[in-house]
Structure formats: structure tokens, C-alpha cells
Amino acid sequence: METPKWNQAELTVGQLATRSGVAVSALHFYERQGLISSRRTAGNQRRYRRDMLRRVALIRIAQRVGIPLADIRDALDELPDGRTPGRRDWEQLSQRWRAELDQRIHRLQQLRDEFSDCIGCGCLSIDRCRLANPHDALGDRGAGPRRLIES
Template sequence: MPQPAGISIGYLAERTGLAVSAIRYYEAQGLVEPWRNAGGQRRFHRADIRRLSFIMIAQQFGFSLPEIRGFLKSLPGSRTPTRDDWARISENFRSHLDQRIETLVKLRDNLDGCIGCGCLSLPNCKLYNPEDRAAQKGQGPRYLMGDRPEAENDP
């Protein structure tokens, strides 16, 4: 089956506001899949305008390119995504955002106290993190990451 005419990388750059080099980078990362016409020029699907716009929005929310690639896997590469396609991806996207929001709220609410990082530099660490129990749960700010402090008489 022959490929449709498609759109040029220059037109795609103009429509999305991305530099041509950025579009080539996203291509190299497997986020868009152009084809070559008989003259060897890249051609993109019109749906790639929306796909690249989604990538830019997801990056603004702090998602990494591997995470974005995971979101996009469920979208069709050769046709324009339907409303149902976008609803499916947005449900997954929303759950990831909800988790990030929860983490940010925890961070905001614990900025003035111990976050269980194990540094033991605050006088109240003896109350929040006696004997550096947070370090036994692993690396990083354990309480911010979802671990709960144990009661004083817990093992």
C-alpha cells in the first residue's frame, strides 16, 4: 500500500513551534516515525502534530522521554488517534499526574520538618527518625517516598 503524501518536517516545525532538530531528536527517540518519499525527504502524518504537542505538554509536567514513549505506545502510529485513543492515554497520564501531585503535596507539607532523609542534622530528628530508622528502609527521603515512620516500640 503506498504511503499518503504526508507533511514535511518544516511544516511540522511551523505548526508545533519545535525546531527541526528537536523533531529529528524525537524521531531518533522513536516518538515519531516518518517515512521517506521518492526524493528521500522525511514525511510525517498529520497526527504527528498532535503527538508532538502531547510530548511538549508531558515534558512541561516533568515526564521523561521514556515515560512519554510509554504513554504513546498505545496510540496508533499510522492513523490519527480517535477520541477513545486519547481518552485511554489520558487516563493513564492522569494517574501518573495524581501520583506526582501527591508527592509534591507531601514535599510542601514537610519542608519545615524532617523528611526522613537520614541526615540527622535537625534536633527533632530524634523524634521523627530515631536511630536513623529511615535509612534502614533504603536510600533517599524515605518518608517523602511513601514509607511511614515506625512507632518507637516497633522493631
């Protein structure tokens, strides 16, 4: 695949895939999901504006930290005229996701540091559960892994 020139305004799907590191099938999926857009040539080939590279990068970064595609799409849909996010937009998007990411980090640290024994799920199948959650006392506080949910 030929590397696109730095001043090339539009990219083929193959060029976008090569440059972004995303498979062609994933780009087609992103397009079906309304995350990116293209125009069609007279020969019905996709052409992407070069700034779609930034949009694809944002999608990949957000996915990498666990932001669901629906949330990414909702955030991108708020940009006027479907434009590609700039620096200020990225600051707003990252602030929007900050609390959720902080919660996720907290839960991951909990799993790493605190839950080597009973998590309060009510199974009582591990010998330590009978000590940490005797008679499933945590079940009175609701369904699910209560120690994980409540901390």
C-alpha cells in the first residue's frame, strides 16, 4: 500500500487502515456505527477526509480505556457538523469520561489489592467466604458482589 502524501486531502480505505493501524473491516464497522464517514467516488469507492485519522485515533484511545462505542458515538455526535475533534473538544471529551475512568481505576485497584478472598457474592463456596460473609449476611444488603459494589 502506497503511503499517502502529507498533503493528500482524501484517503482510500486501505490508506486509512494502514496509516491508523486499524483493520479495514473495523473501519467499515466504525462507519456503519456512525463513528466515521466517507464519501463515495463515481466508482463507488470510499474516500475519507484526512482528518478521519484523528477521529479513528480518538475512537481507538477511548476503546482502549474501556469507553463503550455507544458513548464514543454520543460524544462525537455532539460536535457540530460531524467535525473531527480538535484540542478543546478532546479536553471536553476527556473531562466527560474522567469520573467514569476514575471509578474504573478504583474498581481495578480493588480487585488487584483487596479481593483475594470473599467479595460478598453469596456463593459461600470458598472456605474463606464463611468467615468474611457468614450466613450470606451481605445478601441482606442487595444482590451481587456487595463488598465490591459498596466500597
